[in-house]
Amino acid sequence: MLPFFLYVAVFLVLPIVVLSVEAFRATDPDTFEETWSTGSITAITEGAFRRAYLGSLRLSVICAVLGAVIGLTLAVAVLRTKRGRLLRRLVLTASGVLANFGGIPLAFAFIATIGTQGVITALLTDTLGLGLGGFSLYSMAGLTLVYLYFLIPLMVLTITPALEALRPQWREAADNLGASGWQYWRYVGGPVLAPPVIGATMLLFASSFAAYATAKALVGSSVPLVTLQIADALSSNVTVGSENLGKALALGMVLLIGLVMIFYAWVQRRTQRWLA
Amino acid sequence: MTSLTGVAGAGGVAPETPVRPARRGTGAWRFAVLAVLGLYFIVPIGASVWFTVRDRRNGGVTFGTYTQIPGAEGFADAFTRSLLLAVLTVVLSLLLMVPTVVLVELRLPRLRTAVELLTLMPLVLPPIALVVGVRSVLAWAPDYFLNTPLADAFFALQEPALPWILVLVYVVLALPFVYRALDAGVRGSDLKTLTEAARNLGASWPRVLVSVVLPVLRTSVLNASFLAFALVLGEFTIAAILGFETFPTWIVRISGSEPKLSVAVSVLSLLITWALLLLISALDRRRGTKENS
Numbered sequence: 248m249l250p251f252f253l254y255v256a257v258f259l260v261l262p263i264v265v266l267s268v269e270a271f272r273a274t275d276p277d278t279f280e281e282t283w284s285t286g287s288i289t290a291i292t293e294g295a296f297r298r299a300y301l302g303s304l305r306l307s308v309i310c311a312v313l314g315a316v317i318g319l320t321l322a323v324a325v326l327r328t329k330r331g332r333l334l335r336r337l338v339l340t341a342s343g344v345l346a347n348f349g350g351i352p353l354a355f356a357f358i359a360t361i362g363t364q365g366v367i368t369a370l371l372t373d374t375l376g377l378g379l380g381g382f383s384l385y386s387m388a389g390l391t392l393v394y395l396y397f398l399i400p401l402m403v404l405t406i407t408p409a410l411e412a413l414r415p416q417w418r419e420a421a422d423n424l425g426a427s428g429w430q431y432w433r434y435v436g437g438p439v440l441a442p443p444v445i446g447a448t449m450l451l452f453a454s455s456f457a458a459y460a461t462a463k464a465l466v467g468s469s470v471p472l473v474t475l476q477i478a479d480a481l482s483s484n485v486t487v488g489s490e491n492l493g494k495a496l497a498l499g500m501v502l503l504i505g506l507v508m509i510f511y512a513w514v515q516r517r518t519q520r521w522l523a
Numbered sequence: 524m525t526s527l528t529g530v531a532g533a534g535g536v537a538p539e540t541p542v543r544p545a546r547r548g549t550g551a552w553r554f555a556v557l558a559v560l561g562l563y564f565i566v567p568i569g570a571s572v573w574f575t576v577r578d579r580r581n582g583g584v585t586f587g588t589y590t591q592i593p594g595a596e597g598f599a600d601a602f603t604r605s606l607l608l609a610v611l612t613v614v615l616s617l618l619l620m621v622p623t624v625v626l627v628e629l630r631l632p633r634l635r636t637a638v639e640l641l642t643l644m645p646l647v648l649p650p651i652a653l654v655v656g657v658r659s660v661l662a663w664a665p666d667y668f669l670n671t672p673l674a675d676a677f678f679a680l681q682e683p684a685l686p687w688i689l690v691l692v693y694v695v696l697a698l699p700f701v702y703r704a705l706d707a708g709v710r711g712s713d714l715k716t717l718t719e720a721a722r723n724l725g726a727s728w729p730r731v732l733v734s735v736v737l738p739v740l741r742t743s744v745l746n747a748s749f750l751a752f753a754l755v756l757g758e759f760t761i762a763a764i765l766g767f768e769t770f771p772t773w774i775v776r777i778s779g780s781e782p783k784l785s786v787a788v789s790v791l792s793l794l795i796t797w798a799l800l801l802l803i804s805a806l807d808r809r810r811g812t813k814e815n816s
Contacts, residue, residue: 248627248634249625259641259644260693262656265660324553330552345564347750347757347796350645350771351775351789352774352793353789356571358786359570359575361570365570396564410797411605450646450647456651457652464775493655495651497652
């Protein structure tokens with residue numbers, strides 16, 4: 248057991264601890280002396296950095312909610328189909344494959360599709376004369392469209408086991424007791440499904456909040472996102488102390504994800520108590 | 524945390540349970556949902572392929588972009604480096620996690636929750652935050668440890684030709700997938716009885732590990748290996764921030780001057796990853812049918 252805990256301590260816990268401590272260090276631009284300071288922490292709550300956090304949060308919330316709703320709809324549609332074994336197998340396998348399809352290749356696939364030179368862009372503007380209706384791939388809306396490509400399959404994968412755990416007998420019991428479809432979902436299906444659905448949504452939120460590769464390849468730094476700001480801060484050699492700024496920004500991300508996890512644990516506890 | 528454990532990655536196809544067919548409605552909404560989403564998922568891939576094979580000058584189809592991939596500047600280096608990193612990550616992950624999972628199952632079940640929570644952390648922790656931390660630790664070498672063996676070790680880890688530091692961090696990123704795959708295998712087999720039988724018959728512990736545990740876990744070891752392999756082949760954030768050139772960072776570097784080539788390579792890397800993941804789900808299904816029979 249020791250190797251495992253040692254490994255996790257060195258390569259997972261230590262970097263995060265070092266990050267949290269060094270976010271409070273500052274380098275003097277003239278003397279290069281290091282001191283304790285909350286300068287970086289205050290700096291990231293203002294101006295462009297604040298916008299980046301808000302941008303990341305907005306994008307992640309929109310992506311998580313859309314991904315959860317569409318993924319849940321798809322999962323229900325597939326499971327409720329009569330004679331849907333083949334379809335079900337197909338959708339689940341495809342989801343398993345597509346949920347792992349993030350990052351660089353995904354970005355380039357979408358650039359080739361509806362980027363400036365994209366195939367669909369050409370089809371819509373040149374051939375059909377419709378244009379894209381103001382849509383740009385290199386924007387928040389574009390990123391949402393791209394992120395959903397791996398978030399929807401991720402939702403299907405995570406939520407299908409929970410949907411399958413809804414026993415047909417419960418529905419039958421509710422029917423026999425005279426419950427309407429709405430009452431079944433309000434008092435039986437909904438409460439049972441709520442914890443896994445909230446959990447899966449949190450996972451989608453964390454995924455889109457942490458996504459860097461796709462955003463980097465698609466928008467460079469034209470969209471305010473905290474991951475892009477961190478990369479910028481780290482690669483900038485011009486300003487002294489931008490390294491510390493990067494650490495402070497990263498610490499902010501860790502804290503936000505921590506808050507989300509605490510909220511998640513609280514919701515789970517509440518719903519479990521309610522169900523018990 | 525329970526619902527997060529459902530993320531086993533690809534191929535986590537659960538056995539069918541009878542689902543009550545819907546009783547009203549013609550199912551038109553279902554058809555519409557499937558059609559729209561089907562288009563959404565198929566069009567970008569079809570369009571990428573068309574983007575790379577259409578011949579704009581003469582019309583028609585050409586595979587010129589694909590044939591020029593192997594000779595492209597920097598491709599061979601970056602690709603072999605990524606393959607090597609992937610193999611090393613798989614080996615190290617298995618060396619670390621197979622004994623851990625087996626020990627937790629056989630000897631230390633009370634540590635299960637702790638191990639589970641720790642292996643889930645990389646799933647929610649942003650990789651970019653982790654890599655900023657790793658960079659800070661690596662910066663200690665020139666800052667504090669200069670001219671000590673420790674600094675030399677730090678520098679050796681960052682050799683651009685084969686950056687071991689990437690392997691070490693990738694093992695952490697692969698933890699959730701590797702642990703889950705191995706854990707599923709351990710739970711699905713009656714490992715306790717099998718090892719006790721082997722021990723009673725006089726086998727030593729190493730012998731038990733090689734002749735009993737590994738054959739039993741064969742499918743889940745393969746499963747874990749494929750997932751870790753696919754993860755490393757596509758990983759961009761860590762390599763980019765630490766400034767190493769791997770396959771994905773190479774694609775981004777050439778995308779400015781060779782847009783068509785970058786899309787072609789992306790399509791190709793997709794196909795490789797999908798082939799790997801489909802292989803996993805095929806293995807899973809075979810295991811499933813064997814258990815049922």
